[in-house]
């Protein structure tokens with residue numbers, strides 16, 4: 001059995017230990033005990049504890065013995081001494097007191113050295129019995145009726161009666177009165193000390209018995225004993241009769257230790273729990289105060305009961321201003337009644353609500369917060385309070401908005417990016433499908449934008465893009481959406497198209513707005529845009545398809561001359577599929593080298609003589625068993641960057657043939673080879689040509705290079721002139737192909753080292769019937785002559801065309817009328833037989 005508050009006895013004894021020698025007189029020992037207010041004295045000899053003499057031992061004295069005061073203490077001491085070790089607990093000692101019926105123990109250390117004496121009084125004082133004592137009354141502790149002695153008894157008689165009755169005290173009744181005095185063991189020691197011998201009680205009893213009612217609580221009685229310094233109290237019943245004398249021993253004996261122990265434990269646990277909950281409460285309070293989230297506690301009606309400092313920081317309302325107010329104080333007015341109804345529904349059903357809410361600060365500013373509300377229930381399961389925890393998410397919202405913009409909007413121009421456009425288009429398609437209407441995608445590409453970037457730098461380019469995006473956004477209607485897909489590619493989505501005319505008007509408006517001069521710094525720039533249009537559901541069903549087809553339509557605009565718009569058609573779709581097929585096969589064809597050169601004779605129109613050839617590349621597609629026109633595959637080769645390889649092969653092959661013809665003794669007539677714009681712009685064209693001439697052994701004078709007029713971009717004028725001069729200096733003739741389709745100015749042409757100019761087939765085709773073409777053709781001839789250039793007409797198919805050209809002095813011509821392009825073998829026979837076009841033969845015959 002242990003007490004939860006149990007302490008070792010060594011900690012509570014006072015170390016004032018009174019000792020004497022065995023030969024000391026009993027009376028002297030008693031005197032010393034009285035002086036020092038102790039109830040025992042240790043008898044020590046040679047450092048050894050021989051015995052102990054206590055107040056209880058005083059009852060054994062015979063006061064009728066005249067020599068009593070002369071006896072040495074040895075004769076009366078108790079021996080051996082009952083000892084307890086200093087580490088024994090008070091509870092164990094209390095039990096020992098009960099079991100051995102002792103009232104003192106000598107406390108010794110581990111070496112048996114005496115440290116002090118522990119008495120019953122010490123136990124009661126230190127053992128923490130208060131909780132137990134306060135539940136008992138005095139009556140419950142009384143063991144015996146009181147020993148009442150008449151005041152006429154002698155001391156020796158009285159001491160004898162005490163000893164016989166086993167009591168440590170007795171009430172002394174004065175006569176027949178109800179007045180009592182008390183004698184105790186301590187009085188006997190006093191008599192001894194004072195040398196009082198055998199007398200009558202009435203003469204020596206000085207202490208009146210202090211009495212309490214038997215219903216008095218034990219704790220109260222115990223406190224009274226302590227306070228008054230008594231060791232006994234008289235106990236009277238309701239009738240005023242003395243029913244007992246209560247001593248410390250009685251109190252101790254009445255204690256049921258098992259019960260006390262339980263009580264102590266229970267109280268201890270209660271104290272611990274209280275301590276823990278107090279510390280939890282304190283901790284919770286601290287957490288609430290230090291919380292980085294705002295916290296509001298309301299009653300069940302939403303009236304604010306408490307708030308934390310963060311609440312004040314976020315809302316601007318002080319604690320005093322908030323407490324007692326409804327939470328409506330913070331309402332922003334941004335949410336509908338429905339919103340709050342849902343919130344309360346959730347709180348009543350699940351006791352919990354979480355979400356984003358707009359509230360209003362004291363200064364009127366509306367801000368977003370992330371709010372969690374939890375209901376707090378009382379013991380009956382009713383909502384007693386609500387705890388609301390919130391954080392101001394204004395910054396997070398701003399970040400989210402920034403991230404959203406980054407994710408969905410083009411950083412440079414601020415219009416939607418590809419992803420957002422795709423989303424919007426998806427939604428618009430679903431909507432168009434539901435309501436059975438059409439929608440349109442316009443794909444825009446800025447013409448010549450690359451030139452701006454290359455020549456003026458990216459910063460200027462970026463400004464242009466921003467201005468264009470702004471103009472687009474202003475030009476379209478509300479509900480239409482503008483996006484930048486990247487580079488200089490923009491899209492416009494028109495979610496509902498009522499008529500094709502409306503769409504065309506929009507495309508023209510866009511073109512017009514882009515055509516307005518764009519001023520960036522000191523530059524005034526003029527650009528145009530090519531617009532491809534696709535329409536849902538006719539030109540595509542999915543976002544990808546619609547964008548892809550609008551893109552294809554835009555390419556067609558570019559091919560047709562830019563600055564315009566074009567709707568996607570099935571034919572265009574067919575074109576793009578075909579282009580893709582060509583792309584794949586062309587790579588394979590180049591790898592397998594399945595090309596061939598055909599030659600078309602050039603004829604001197606005045607003399608009717610064959611004066612040269614144009615080399616034309618031929619590709620026989622094995623898969624389809626048909627020729628694919630160079631007009632179709634050359635642009636693809638250019639786009640794929642394969643034209644260099646192909647062009648070199650042509651030059652090489654032509655030179656090889658020329659040398660072969662020469663070696664075979666055939667007359668050599670010059671051959672014109674087509675040079676694409678990309679080939680021309682490559683820095684090393686002159687170098688390549690001279691390398692091929694050297695390698696094959698062909699002469700430069702046998703070659704003529706045909707450069708299309710569209711190659712002459714004014715910005716590159718100087719560079720082109722340089723390249724052509726280099727070629728010219730090698731001895732190579734140069735002619736301009738397809739003349740009339742480009743925009744080269746006369747002054748520019750003058751600067752170029754040209755030998756000849758070829759009138760495009762499109763002008764020759766309609767002469768002489770089409771007056772405008774006839775006028776153009778004759779002007780070109782005149783102009784070429786003026787510039788001192790040879791003029792060659794392409795695509796002469798009939799006599800009327802031939803006559804017209806001859807009449808206007810065109811020098812040379814080629815066309816189906818004379819001969820179609822033919823393989824190298826055919827050239828050999830033409831050369832061998834010095835072939836002359838049949839028309840001229842007929843002409844010669846008739847002349």
Ligand SMILES: Nc1nc2c(ncn2[C@@H]2O[C@@H]3COP(=O)(O)O[C@H]4[C@@H](O)[C@H](n5cnc6c(=O)[nH]c(N)nc65)O[C@@H]4COP(=O)(O)O[C@H]3[C@H]2O)c(=O)[nH]1
Pocket residue numbers: 600615616617629630631634647650673674675676706737738761794795796797814815816817821
């Ligand atoms: N309807 C009609 N057509 C006639 C007549 N006379 C000639 N032609 C065709 O007109 C085109 C003349 O060539 P081009 O204008 O240089 O136009 C050429 C040229 O720009 C390009 N090309 C051909 N071979 C090469 C080459 O080796 N390199 C480069 N870069 N381009 C080439 O492909 C274009 C088309 O070449 P082809 O299909 O061979 O078409 C040739 C020729 O077959 C005629 O009386 N009536």
